[in-house]
Amino acid sequence: MYPAISIIAFSTLSGAGFGLMIWLGLGFGSDEQLSAWVSLIIAGGLAAGGLISSIFHLARPDRAWRAFSQFKSSWLSREGVMALATFAVFGIYGLTWLLTENRPVGLGLLMSLLAFTTVFTTAMIYTQLRTVVHWHTPLTPLVFISFSISSGGITLIAIQTILAGGQLELRTLVYGLIPLIFAGVVKAIWWQRAAHTQFETPGTATGLEHLGKVHLLDRPSGAPTWLTKELVFVVARRRATALRRICLAFGIVAPLVLGLLAWNSPSLLLTAILVFFSLVMHLIGIFAERWLFFAEAEHVVATYY
Amino acid sequence: MTSLPQPSKKKLGLVIDLDTCVGCHACVISCKEWNTSGYGAPLSDQNPYGKDPSGTWLNRVHTFEITPNVSRCDQPDAPAQIVHFPRSCLHCEDAPCVTVCPTGASYKRSEDGIVLVNEDACMGCGLCAWACPYGARELDQAEGVMKKCTLCIDRIYNENLPEEDRIPACVRTCPAEARHFGDLGDPESSVSKLVAERDGFTLMPEKYAKPVNHYLPPRSRTDIDGPEPFALASLAEPEATGFLGWLDKALERLN
Ligand code: SF4
Ligand code: SF4
Ligand code: SF4
Numbered sequence: 001m002y003p004a005i006s007i008i009a010f011s012t013l014s015g016a017g018f019g020l021m022i023w024l025g026l027g028f029g030s031d032e033q034l035s036a037w038v039s040l041i042i043a044g045g046l047a048a049g050g051l052i053s054s055i056f057h058l059a060r061p062d063r064a065w066r067a068f069s070q071f072k073s074s075w076l077s078r079e080g081v082m083a084l085a086t087f088a089v090f091g092i093y094g095l096t097w098l099l100t101e102n103r104p105v106g107l108g109l110l111m112s113l114l115a116f117t118t119v120f121t122t123a124m125i126y127t128q129l130r131t132v133v134h135w136h137t138p139l140t141p142l143v144f145i146s147f148s149i150s151s152g153g154i155t156l157i158a159i160q161t162i163l164a165g166g167q168l169e170l171r172t173l174v175y176g177l178i179p180l181i182f183a184g185v186v187k188a189i190w191w192q193r194a195a196h197t198q199f200e201t202p203g204t205a206t207g208l209e210h211l212g213k214v215h216l217l218d219r220p221s222g223a224p225t226w227l228t229k230e231l232v233f234v235v236a237r238r239r240a241t242a243l244r245r246i247c248l249a250f251g252i253v254a255p256l257v258l259g260l261l262a263w264n265s266p267s268l269l270l271t272a273i274l275v276f277f278s279l280v281m282h283l284i285g286i287f288a289e290r291w292l293f294f295a296e297a298e299h300v301v302a303t304y305y
Numbered sequence: 306m307t308s309l310p311q312p313s314k315k316k317l318g319l320v321i322d323l324d325t326c327v328g329c330h331a332c333v334i335s336c337k338e339w340n341t342s343g344y345g346a347p348l349s350d351q352n353p354y355g356k357d358p359s360g361t362w363l364n365r366v367h368t369f370e371i372t373p374n375v376s377r378c379d380q381p382d383a384p385a386q387i388v389h390f391p392r393s394c395l396h397c398e399d400a401p402c403v404t405v406c407p408t409g410a411s412y413k414r415s416e417d418g419i420v421l422v423n424e425d426a427c428m429g430c431g432l433c434a435w436a437c438p439y440g441a442r443e444l445d446q447a448e449g450v451m452k453k454c455t456l457c458i459d460r461i462y463n464e465n466l467p468e469e470d471r472i473p474a475c476v477r478t479c480p481a482e483a484r485h486f487g488d489l490g491d492p493e494s495s496v497s498k499l500v501a502e503r504d505g506f507t508l509m510p511e512k513y514a515k516p517v518n519h520y521l522p523p524r525s526r527t528d529i530d531g532p533e534p535f536a537l538a539s540l541a542e543p544e545a546t547g548f549l550g551w552l553d554k555a556l557e558r559l560n
Contacts, residue, residue, distance in 0.1 A: 001435070059429025059449030066426055073308045076432055079409035130401065130512050131438045200509065202369060206390055207506050207520060208323075212373035217387065218381035220333070220365035223357040227443050230431065300512070301440035304367055304392065 001132065002233040003294035006057040010124060012151075012286050014050025014083075017260075018115040019152020021090055025112030028175065029156050030163070032105060036124065044087075044156075051083055054098040057221050073288045075128055079121040086114040119148045133197045134297040146183035147286050153179050154255060158279040158300050166268025168275060173263055177256060180282070184252035187289065191244065194296070205303040220305060231299040243292050251285020254278065307406045309399065310415035315538055316490035317417045317456055318396050318517035319476065320455050320499055324524050326483035328389030332475035336364040336393070336454075339474035343459045345424040349447035357452070361445045363454040364393035364475055388523050391484070393475070394441035395508065395516030402433035402442060402453075410451070416516060418490070419458055424450045438512040485532035489517050 020043040023029065029039055055061045068084065070077040089111045096104050125146035126135040157176040161168045200214060203209030258278035265271040340363055341348040350360035367390045373383040396413075398418050403411045410427035413420045422433075427450040434442040434451065442453045457473035460466060470477060476484040489495030496519075499505065505519035 032435070039502070057430065059431075059444060062426065063408065063426065064426035066410075066428060067430070068407075070307045070407050070409050075403045076405045076430065082405065125405075127437055128405065131436060154521075169386070182491065204367060207508055208369070208371060208388060208522070211386065211388075211523070212371045214368065214369050214371050214388075217370040218328075218368035220367055220392070221409050225359045225443070226361070227434070227440055228445060230434065230444075232438065242534070281480060299435070300438050304390075304440060 001294045001297045001299055002230050003291045004057055006053050008287060008290040008294070010047060010050045010054035010057070011144070012050070012283065012290050013053065014047045014122070015119060015148035015286070016151035016155055016283065017045070017047025017050060018086065018119050019150070020046065020147060020155050021086065021152070022075070022112045023152050023156050025093070025110070025115065027103065027105065027108060028105050030160060032099075032163075032181070033098070033101060035160065035163050036094075036097050038163060039156065040090075040097070042155060042159065043152075044090060044094070047083070047087070047090075075121055075124040079118065079125060080222075082118040082121050083113060083255055086111065086118050089114055116145065119145050131300045132297045133199065133300075134194045135279035135293075137193060138184065139193060142186050143190050146179060146186050147289070150176075150183040150273035151180040151282055151286055154259075154279045157259075158275050161262070161275040162272045166271040168262055170263065170270050173259055177259055180252060180255060183214035184248065199298060200300050200303045202303055205272075205300065216305065227301070228305060232302040232305050233295060234302075243288055243295075247285050247288040247292065249285070250281045251281075251289055254281040307403050307411055309403055309413055312398055313415055313418045314490050315417045315488050316396075316398070316517045317419055317461070317487070318489045318496075318518045318519070319456075319473070320485040320487070320489075320496045320505060320521060321391055321394070322481075322483040322485070322503075322521040323388050323390065324483075324503075324521060325481045326366075326389040326391060326479075327481045328387075329368055329480065330366050331478050331480060332391060332484060333362060333364050333366055335474045336479035337362055339457065340455065343457075344455045345422070345452070346445055346448035346450060349445055349450060351446050359446075360450050361443045363441075363443075363452060364391060365440075366391045371411055386523065392439060392441065392473075393518075394420060394437075394456075395439055395510070395514070395518035396454075396456060397515060398515035399513060401436040401438070401512075401514055405432050405436040407432070419456045420453070421455055421458070422451045424448070427451050438509055439516070455547050456486075474484055489519065 020039065024039055024043060029035060055064050058064055060287055067077055067080045071081045090106065093104060093107045093111050120141050123141035127140040153176040157172050160172055203214040206214055208214050230288065255278035258274045262271045262274035265274060337348055348361040350358065352358050369388045370392055371386045373386065392477065396418055400413055403413050403420060407430065408426050408428050410423045411433050412523060429444055429449040431444050434444060441450055445452045460473060461471050463471060472486045476486045485496050485499060487494045489496055490496060500519045503521040505521050506515045507519055
C-alpha cells in the first residue's frame with residue numbers, strides 16, 4: 001500500500017492527541033492552571049492537526065462533511081463521528097477546567113472513553129479490510145491504541161517535567177514507561193504474525209491454480225496507473241528490516257533510556273531536555289512504524305500484477 | 306445508504322470465457338469509449354502522449370502464462386498455456402466496497418444488484434478501492450471521484466438504442482464472444498446455463514465478497530493436443546484439378 005504522508009501524519013499526531021486526552025480525562029497531570037492550558041492546547045492541537053492532515057488525503061475535500069452520514073455501516077464514517085463527539089466533550093471539559101479551576105471527573109471519564117473509541121475506530125478502518133491480510137487482525141487496533149496511549153503519556157510527562165522546571169516525578173515516569181514497553185511488545189507480536197501470513201498467489205487469485213503454475217506475462221498497461229501506485233507499492237520492502245530497527249530503536253528503546261537517564265540526571269535543565277528528546281524520539285519511531293504499516297502491507301490486487 | 310440491500314432476485318452480471326478470450330483488448334477500448342461519454346464524469350487520461358501515460362479504465366485485461374503441472378499432462382515437455390484475463394467489477398453480492406464508503410456515494414441497487422457510485426457525493430477518499438479484492442475501482446485523477454464499471458446501465462435499459470445494442474459495450478464488442486451478459490439470479494437464463502455447463506467459477510471466494518460475475522475456465526491443453534498432431538503442412542498443398550491441374554503439372558515439368 002502506498003504510504004501517503006497525509007495519512008501517516010494523521011494517525012501519528014491524532015493518536016498522540018487523543019492519547020493525551022485519555023490521560024487527562026482520567027485525572028493525570030497537574031491541576032494547576034498553567035499546566036491545564038498547556039496540556040489542553042497541545043492535546044487539541046495534535047488531534048485537530050492530525051484530522052486536518054487527513055483531509056488533504058481526499059481528492060474532494062469540499063465533500064468531507066458527507067463522511068459523517070454513514071456511521072451505521074462504515075468505520076471511516078464512525079471515526080469521523082467519534083472524533084467530532086470527542087472534540088465536543090473535550091471542549092466542554094477544557095472550558096470547565098479553565099473557568100472553574102476544577103476538573104469535572106465524570107466529563108473527564110467520558111472524554112477518555114470517547115478518545116479511546118476514536119482511536120479504535122481509526123484502527124478499524126484498516127483492520128476491516130480482508131484485502132490486506134497484514135492488517136486484518138485484532139492486533140491492529142491493539143497496536144494503534146497502545147501507541148496512542150504511550151505517545152499521549154510521554155507527551156504528558158514532557159509537559160509536566162518542563163513546566164516543573166525539570167522536576168521529574170518517579171510516579172509519572174512509571175506511568176509513562178509501562179505503556180511504552182507494552183506498545184513495543186504488541187508491535188513485535190504484530191510483526192511476528194505478519195511474517196507468517198498466507199498470501200494469495202496468481203494461481204489462487206485467478207482461480208486457475210489447477211492448470212499449473214500461473215505467472216504474469218503482460219500487464220494491462222505499460223506504465224503505472226493510479227491503481228498500481230496505490231495498491232502495488234513495492235519500493236519500501238527491501239528497506240523494511242532497517243526501518244523496523246529504526247522504529248524500535250527510536251520509538252521504544254531511546255525513550256526508555258532517555259527517560260531513565262532523565263530520572264538520574266544531575267541537573268534540572270538536563271532532565272527537561274532529556275524528557276523532551278524522549279518524546280521527539282518516540283514520535284519519530286511511531287512515524288516510521290506507521291510508514292511501514294502501509295509500505296509493508298500487501299494488497300491482494302498486487303497478485304494480479 | 307451504504308448498508309447493503311436485501312439480496313435481489315435479479316442479479317445482473319457478466320460471464321467471461323477464459324477459453325475463448327484472445328486478449329485483443331477490444332472490450333477495454335469500447336468500454337472506455339462508451340463510458341467516457343456516458344454515465345458520470347469522463348474517464349480522464351494523464352499524459353496520454355507522454356512518457357508515462359496513465360488513465361482511468363473500468364475494464365483491464367491481464368495476460369498470464371500457465372506452466373502445466375507435469376503430472377497432469379503426463380508429458381514432461383507439455384507446452385505452456387496463455388490465458389487472457391479480463392478484470393472489471395464483479396457486482397458482488399456482499400460488496401465490501403459499498404459498506405466501507407463513509408459518504409453514501411457507493412451503493413448497490415436493490416432491483417438488479419448493480420453496484421454504482423453516486424459521483425456527486427463521492428469525496429475521493431479511495432477506501433472503496435482498498436476494500437475491493439479485484440482492483441475494480443479507479444480514482445479519476447481529473448475529477449477526483451471514484452470510477453467503476455456500471456454494467457453499462459445507460460445501455461441495458463436504454464430504449465433509444467436498437468434491441469441488439471441493449472447489452473454492455475464490452476459484450477457487444479467482443480469479437481470472440483468471450484463476454485456474456487445476463488441475469489445470474491435466474492437459473493434458467495442463458496448465462497446461468499453457461500456457468501452450469503462449463504463449470505463456471507467466481508474469483509477468490511475466500512474474500513467473502515460473493516461476486517455475481519463468473520469466469521469460465523480455459524480447456525486444459527490435453528484436450529487440445531490430440532495424440533496425433535495434425536499435419537498442417539498438407540493443407541498448404543494446392544490440389545488443383547481440370548485445366549488448372551494440367552497447367553500446374555506443365556509448370557512443374559518446366560521447373
Ligand atoms: S468487484 Fe470490487 S468494486 Fe465490484 S462490487 Fe465487488 S468489491 Fe465492489
Ligand atoms: S472514494 Fe468515494 S465512493 Fe469510494 S469510499 Fe470514498 S467516498 Fe465512497
Ligand atoms: S459492462 Fe460496461 S462499464 Fe462494465 S466493463 Fe463492460 S463496457 Fe465497461
